[in-house]
Amino acid sequence: MNTYYYVHTGHRIGLDRFRRACTIMRLLKDEDITLLCSDFRIAQVASEFGVEKSVGIDVVRNIPQISHNGDKIIFDSDEANPIMLDEMRKYFSKFIRVTDNKDDKKENGEFLVSPYLNEADVCNVVVIDDKYFEKEEKTIELSFFFGDDDYDKQFEKNFSLLDGLNPDLLLGFYYFFDYEDMLKEKFKNNHEFEDYDNVIKKSKILITASPQAALENLASGGKPIYIQRKDYSRDSQELFKKLNIPTVENYENRQLLTILEGLYNHEYYKVEHNSNYLKEFIKENLNL
Template identity: 75%
Template sequence: MNTYYYVHTGHRIGLDRFRRACTIIRSLGDVDITLLCSDFRIANEARHFGVDKAVGVDVVRNIPQIAKHGDKLIFDSEEANPIMLDDMRKFFSAFIRISDDTNDKKEEREFLVSPYLSGNGICNAVVVDDKYFKQQEKTIKLSYFFGDDDYEKDLEKNISFIEDLNPDLLLGFYYFLDYEDSLKKIFKNHHEFEDYDDVIQKSEILITASPQAVLENLASGGKPIYIQREDYTTDFQELFKKMNIPIIKNYEKCQLLTTLKTLETREYYNVEHNSNKLQEFIKENLNL
């Protein structure tokens, strides 16, 4: 009986779920678990994120080609319809689903991890790695991380939104080579994808369209500002409002400037340090 973790990731949706998956897998310690990624490229890089076993499966329907009936699965994706999810609950002996949907509900034969819901069989938690709770000196005044994916080059299309603020730019994982080169000419202070942790932890103010980066910067003692992309889920808006994290929509420059002027007096809520609770929940319900 094997344990798997499936995560939806790729060049059109970014690495937010992947980063969350790696955080959870690392928190489980020496548990034998295989990460299944819907993108082969990041599966090959998973070892650099502390995950020893990772396999690219291309699409969610390929999971049964690797897993067997009776295996265990942690599932982080919005790809599956209700019928497919019900089949998974029957196929796996234990099934944990990660959800960001405020309107979600726990179904029979599954366990749920959610920042919104609570109750029997549900772990109410926000997933942030322990390393981000170790405060570091904020040596970067202002940084900009659009995200790991920008297939349509929206960062460049909306460059006026951020350019004259002269932020440090953190490049994303799926950026094209020619795209990276053009961005480096615009942003003289730029950081490679491999510097992600350093930039997130050392940024006093982080402007980002990555929900996971928002949570990690906040845990690090920073002041994140969330950019709601049109092509991204709005599921995190309610959570960020509860944490008093400013949300900018439609690249509204005036709103961003006003937010930056008032940021010093804004009271952010702390991210709960709940890795132990999450680890215990997963191990108990997967019988690990």
């Protein structure tokens, strides 16, 4: 009987789920778990994120080509419809699903990890790696991270968002070479994808369209401002309201500047550090 972790990732949806998956995989580093990614490129470099075993499988329907009936899985994706999810609950002997949807419900035959639900067989946590709770000196006054994906070059189309500002730029994983070159020309203070952790932890203020990056910067003692992308789910909105993370809509420069002007007196709420609780929940319910 094998244990798997499937995560939906790719050049059109970014790495937020992948970073969350790697956090959980590192918590379970003593267990034999194989990470299944819907993108081959990130699967090839997963070892750099502390994941020993990873396989690219292209699409969610290829999971049975790797696994067997009765295996166990952690599932982080919104690709599957209710029928497919029901089939998976029956196919796997243990099924843990990670969700961001505040309207989601726990179904029979599964366990849930959710920042919203608080009931039996649900682990009510925000998944953030331990390293972001280790406070470091903030040496970057203002940084901007659009995200790891920008296939349609939305950032380029909305440069006016940052008018009047001069942030450090953190580049994304799935950017095209010519796009990276152009961004480096425009933003003299830029950081490569490999500097992600350093930028997130050392930024006093982080402007970002990545929900996971916003949460990680908050945990590290920073002041994140979230940019709601039009092509991204709004599932994080309720959580950000709870944590009092400001949100900018429609790439509005004036709204962003107003938030920045009031940030000194803005009170962020603490995000809980619950990695031990999460670890024990998963190990207990996967019988690891």
